[in-house]
Amino acid sequence: MTTINVGLLGLGTVGSGVAKIMIEEADLLSQKLGHNLRLAKVCVRNLSSRRNFSPPTEILTTEPGEVVGQPDIPVVVELMGGLEPARTLVLQALSAGQHVVTANKALLAVHGREIFQKAAETGREIKFEAAVAGAIPVIRILKEGLTANRIQSVFGILNGTTNHILTRMTKDAMTFQAALAEAQQSGYAEADPTNDVEGFDAAHKLVLLTALSYGVLPQVSDFHVEGVTRLEPEDFTAAAEFGYVIKLLAVSTLDQADGRLEIRLHPTMLPAKSLMAGVNGVMNAVMIRGHASGDIFLSGAGAGMMPTASAVMGDIIETSRDLRAGSAPQVPALGWKNLQSWSVKPQQEIRLSYFLRFTVIDKPGVLSAISGILGRHDISIAQAIQKSFEPARGGVTLIILTHKAREMDLQAALAEAEKLDALTAPTRLIRVENQI
């Protein structure tokens, strides 16, 4: 039976999971595949670290060169994370004719152009199923199952940490700070949670989903990224009253009218009855809207040792099958990147419905003043509710749900409303997605 060697860079949580599967399930894999997968070498930073799973010490090394550039190791799996030395090692591996599997979303979102270019030049594969939505095989589906579709939209809950926090805020009326502290204690959030709670992690994944859906590789700086740190319990209560749930939703959608892409990541109110609204805790989800397929909804574990390792293994296995079949890479990661050069629509030009929460002095004429300002900026009100006095905010709450309006107009109206003496606290804005 043919044996295909695999080299691993990094033996953290996901790396340990991959090593565990490759070693413990070796027989099962051989029987399923008809060839052996052998974990030939694992490069670690520190030989004596404690790990979730420990491979035999004789295959451990601290020298990346024992994996990268080794002619008897055709598949290199990069699970170190971070930009460097990951970038350099991945480029070296591709140059040396090795295929690369990675779970490193930041690396691909930031240096994707250079890396995909190198893979194309050298005719090698760069696979990254585990980089987006953990165990959910969304990359494979976009690259293969839905190839015949013109993708119209991709929606996603792409960060488990924030989804866990939002779930606690929704179900248990916790504040953001309390929910974050709890997530940190239970290991769902890191000590420095910035990358998760400010949306950067999800934004990197959105870049990759956009690349696979539309064949362009935007930069995170090209679109609106807004985290969950400013959400308040009152937002969740109000959302529930209107039949919505708040999620940190990643959106990449093609405006059929003007041929531009709308890419955005921000807290979003979704209909409570939608499948996406039912995705709770650390789960991730993606919904792909194809012109032929209709909506395909996928949900599963977005992180964790074994779920992420499962996705990495899928890529390793596919690469090994290609190698064994002796075929060239069949599905270039961004094979049709030259097909269309969509431009990204500035957030200011995007049209959405908005949830607005004003805190105002309880006196006649305030609602009229605010609705007058909205009307002058071409913003039509769908629903308005005035709530009782809230001592903590020094005023009454006025909630307005708008029809679709241009973000530019909405921002101008809010700026004008902020000047009203009647406003006693900053106005809260949450975007609404009804088409899900």
Added chain:
Amino acid sequence: MTTINVGLLGLGTVGSGVAKIMIEEADLLSQKLGHNLRLAKVCVRNLSSRRNFSPPTEILTTEPGEVVGQPDIPVVVELMGGLEPARTLVLQALSAGQHVVTANKALLAVHGREIFQKAAETGREIKFEAAVAGAIPVIRILKEGLTANRIQSVFGILNGTTNHILTRMTKDAMTFQAALAEAQQSGYAEADPTNDVEGFDAAHKLVLLTALSYGVLPQVSDFHVEGVTRLEPEDFTAAAEFGYVIKLLAVSTLDQADGRLEIRLHPTMLPAKSLMAGVNGVMNAVMIRGHASGDIFLSGAGAGMMPTASAVMGDIIETSRDLRAGSAPQVPALGWKNLQSWSVKPQQEIRLSYFLRFTVIDKPGVLSAISGILGRHDISIAQAIQKSFEPARGGVTLIILTHKAREMDLQAALAEAEKLDALTAPTRLIRVENQI
């Protein structure tokens, strides 16, 4: 640019969708794939039928031999449905060295052994993504993305017609007959709905999911298949009171303790908060539980011209990529069928929770008599509710939710209870699935 010819057998709803995509999206596909896909020949029963999409008349034929066995047509797409002549033509195509794509679940569930065998002998592919859950790429995920997993369970809502009917019965308190009549009027159910409402269509799909998950190909006669025709509005009301929703659920699960497969298809109460319970209308869904991946939930259109065509196209495209790469079939449909020969556990030995709805005379001692019978058969009661008098049924309703019990014991207890004079109507039994 290389051109790969594709021949089509059948130009019904799905066939028209495939022809439409191949012709209308030819440029997009060429750009994405780097090769052309050409619809070379379409075999139809009647040249002058009215169709959803009409390909150029010069590629139409009524002679299957103009597709099957043609050396310049390497890919044959069987979309005729039914067992014959589909079986003969598929076997002929494989024997002639052609790869086959089909959406025909009945064909594969009934003649799968013969067809997969022929494909293995001739080294040709038989792909069938569209045969299960329409547009949802569940076959691909089981065959590829989750290869490194030991599959523990597969759950599915696999028939859109019955799910539409159950959704109407749940949300609008309709009777089965009324919901079926409405589904027939709106085209969601056929004039003879037996295949759908008795569960046979879903059972065929369950056979295929089981085959891909565990490498065995059971027969429909090996497991319990129960349709939705006997469900009553009262079942749905009671389910809601207990926090459940009723779905026609397909289950294939490996009993880790005794190494046997539990395969079953019947109306099932699911927790109302589960994602599966939120799958409404004609949508399908599948949940795959892998030892590493955890639960992967997928939902999408289970039928329809374009969604099913999208899945067929995925298979055509994959086959064409393999052909172009010159590689042998990489993933035999049932490549590890010799790995394990699981036996299927008789339904009588399966342990489940049960929802029981008795209609009894309103007199002292009845509840005691029934609970006594259950107790003697080793069935423990989790909850019991006695409802008010129902004139239509000539008694009061007594609902009992059991803890897990053996089906054999449950059936024996029910048989004994039926002998009680106090029962005024047949007892209703619905199985409960809490692990979803």
